[in-house]
Amino acid sequence: MEKTLNNRAWWLVAPVFFVVAFSAVVPLMTVVNYSVQDTFGNNQFFWNGLGWFGELLDPSTDLGGRFFAALWRNLLFSAIILAIEVPLGILVALSMPRDGWKVAATLVLMALPLLIPWNVVGTIWQVFARTDIGLLGWVASALGLDYNYTGNALHAWITIVVMDVWHWTSLVALLCYAGLKSIPDAYYQAARIDGASRWAIFTTIQLPKMKRVLLIAVLLRFMDSFMIYTEPFVLTGGGPGNATTFLSIDLVKLALGQFDLGKAAAMSLVYNLIVLAVCWVFYTVMTHAGSGRAETEIAQ
Amino acid sequence: MDETSLLPDSLAWMAWTWQTAAFFATIALLLAIFTVLAVRFPERxxxxxxxxxxxxxxxxxxxxxxxxxxxxxxxxxxxxxxxxxxxxxxxxxxxxxxxxxxxx
Structure with missing residues (x-):
C-alpha cells in the first residue's frame, strides 16, 4: 500500500499547543518577566534588571542567605532520605515473598502509604507526634525522652525524615521488587550449583539486575524530596524557626507570604534550573546506562 | 518613557518588558532555526x-x-x-x- 507523506496532521496538535502555551509557557514567561522587576503592589512594576539574581546568589545578603540556607537544608534532606530509603527499600524487596497468596497481600500493604495524599500524611504525623494526644509523642515522653518536634530542630528533622521514610520507602521497595521479579530462575540455579553465597548472589545477580529500577527510584525520590512542600508544611510549617524550611516552603513564604514577586520569581527560576539540570543528568544516565556496557561487551 | 504604554491596555496589566520579549524571542528563534535545520538536514x-x-x-x-x-x-x-x-x-x-x- 502506498502511503503519502502528509504533514497536515500536525495541525491536530494545535489545540494541545495552545493549551500548553496558555497554561505553561506564558506563565513561565511571566515568571521571567517578574524576576527582572520589582513591585510595591497595586500592579505597579519597576525595572530592576538582574538585581534580584545578584542578591539571590550572594549569600551575604538577606535573600541570598535564606536561599542558600534552604538549598543546603533541602540537599541534606534529600541525601538523608536517599541514604535511608534506597538500602531499606532493597532490603524490604529482598524479603518480600515471591509466590503464593502472600504476594498480593504484601503488595497491597506496601502500596497503602503511597495512596495517602501528602497533606493527610502530614496531618497523620502531626497528630501522631504530639506528646499529649499522639501515640508516638506520648510513648516517647512516657519513655522519658524529652521529645518535642515543634520546639526542637533536631526532633523536627527526625520526625520529617521518619515520615518521609514511612511514606516513600514502599515506592523504592516496589520498584526493586519488580526488578527482582524479572530475574529468571536459571540465574539462581546457576548460582546454587556454583555454591555462591547469599552476598555473592546479591552483588553479582540481584544488584546488577536492579540497576535500572534503582536509578529510576533514586531519580524519583530525589526529585520528590527536592521539591517537597506539603508534608513538612503541614507537620512543622517550616519550623521551629527556619529549621525545616525547604526550598518550596521558602519560595511560597516569599511569593505569597511577603508578596515579593521579583525575588520569588528569581528564586523559582534558579530552583527550576537546578531541577532541570539534575533531571537532565539523571535522564541521560538512565537512558544510556545499559548501552555503554553493551557496546564493550560486543567489542569483547 | 513608560515601556508598558506601548502595549494595548488589555495586556498592560501583565507588565511585560521588552527585555523579557527579547529573551524569549531569541529562544523561539533558536528553536525555529533548529527545527528548519532538522527538516532540511536530518539529525544524526x-x-x-x-x-x-x-x-x-x-x-x-x-x-x-x-x-x-x-x-x-x-x-x-x-x-x-x-x-x-x-x-x-x-x-x-x-x-x-x-x-x-x-x-x-
Missing part, C-alpha cells in the same frame, strides 16, 4: 566528550542549560559592579556554545 547522533550520543537538538539543550548556569555563575562571582551586566558573560556562553557543538 554522534558521541563526543561526554561519551553519550547527542543530536543537534540535544546539543542546543546542553548549550542553553549550560549558558543559564554560566550566567548564574557570572552573577554570583563577578565583582559587584559587573554583576548586573551580562555583557561579558554572554561571550563566554558563545564560546561555550561553540565548544558544545564542536566537541559534545
Amino acid at each position: 547522533e554522534r558521541v563526543g566528550v561526554l561519551r553519550i550520543p547527542t543530536t543537534r537538538g540535544d546539543r542546543l539543550f546542553i548549550t542553553l542549560l549550560g549558558s543559564a548556569f554560566i550566567c548564574l555563575g557570572w552573577m554570583a562571582f563577578a565583582s559587584a559592579d559587573l554583576r548586573g551586566d551580562l555583557t561579558f558573560a554572554l561571550p563566554i556562553c558563545l564560546v561555550y556554545a561553540l565548544a558544545v557543538f564542536r566537541f559534545v
Whole structure:
C-alpha cells in the first residue's frame, strides 16, 4: 500500500499547543518577566534588571542567605532520605515473598502509604507526634525522652525524615521488587550449583539486575524530596524557626507570604534550573546506562 | 518613557518588558532555526566528550542549560559592579556554545 507523506496532521496538535502555551509557557514567561522587576503592589512594576539574581546568589545578603540556607537544608534532606530509603527499600524487596497468596497481600500493604495524599500524611504525623494526644509523642515522653518536634530542630528533622521514610520507602521497595521479579530462575540455579553465597548472589545477580529500577527510584525520590512542600508544611510549617524550611516552603513564604514577586520569581527560576539540570543528568544516565556496557561487551 | 504604554491596555496589566520579549524571542528563534535545520538536514547522533550520543537538538539543550548556569555563575562571582551586566558573560556562553557543538 502506498502511503503519502502528509504533514497536515500536525495541525491536530494545535489545540494541545495552545493549551500548553496558555497554561505553561506564558506563565513561565511571566515568571521571567517578574524576576527582572520589582513591585510595591497595586500592579505597579519597576525595572530592576538582574538585581534580584545578584542578591539571590550572594549569600551575604538577606535573600541570598535564606536561599542558600534552604538549598543546603533541602540537599541534606534529600541525601538523608536517599541514604535511608534506597538500602531499606532493597532490603524490604529482598524479603518480600515471591509466590503464593502472600504476594498480593504484601503488595497491597506496601502500596497503602503511597495512596495517602501528602497533606493527610502530614496531618497523620502531626497528630501522631504530639506528646499529649499522639501515640508516638506520648510513648516517647512516657519513655522519658524529652521529645518535642515543634520546639526542637533536631526532633523536627527526625520526625520529617521518619515520615518521609514511612511514606516513600514502599515506592523504592516496589520498584526493586519488580526488578527482582524479572530475574529468571536459571540465574539462581546457576548460582546454587556454583555454591555462591547469599552476598555473592546479591552483588553479582540481584544488584546488577536492579540497576535500572534503582536509578529510576533514586531519580524519583530525589526529585520528590527536592521539591517537597506539603508534608513538612503541614507537620512543622517550616519550623521551629527556619529549621525545616525547604526550598518550596521558602519560595511560597516569599511569593505569597511577603508578596515579593521579583525575588520569588528569581528564586523559582534558579530552583527550576537546578531541577532541570539534575533531571537532565539523571535522564541521560538512565537512558544510556545499559548501552555503554553493551557496546564493550560486543567489542569483547 | 513608560515601556508598558506601548502595549494595548488589555495586556498592560501583565507588565511585560521588552527585555523579557527579547529573551524569549531569541529562544523561539533558536528553536525555529533548529527545527528548519532538522527538516532540511536530518539529525544524526554522534558521541563526543561526554561519551553519550547527542543530536543537534540535544546539543542546543546542553548549550542553553549550560549558558543559564554560566550566567548564574557570572552573577554570583563577578565583582559587584559587573554583576548586573551580562555583557561579558554572554561571550563566554558563545564560546561555550561553540565548544558544545564542536566537541559534545
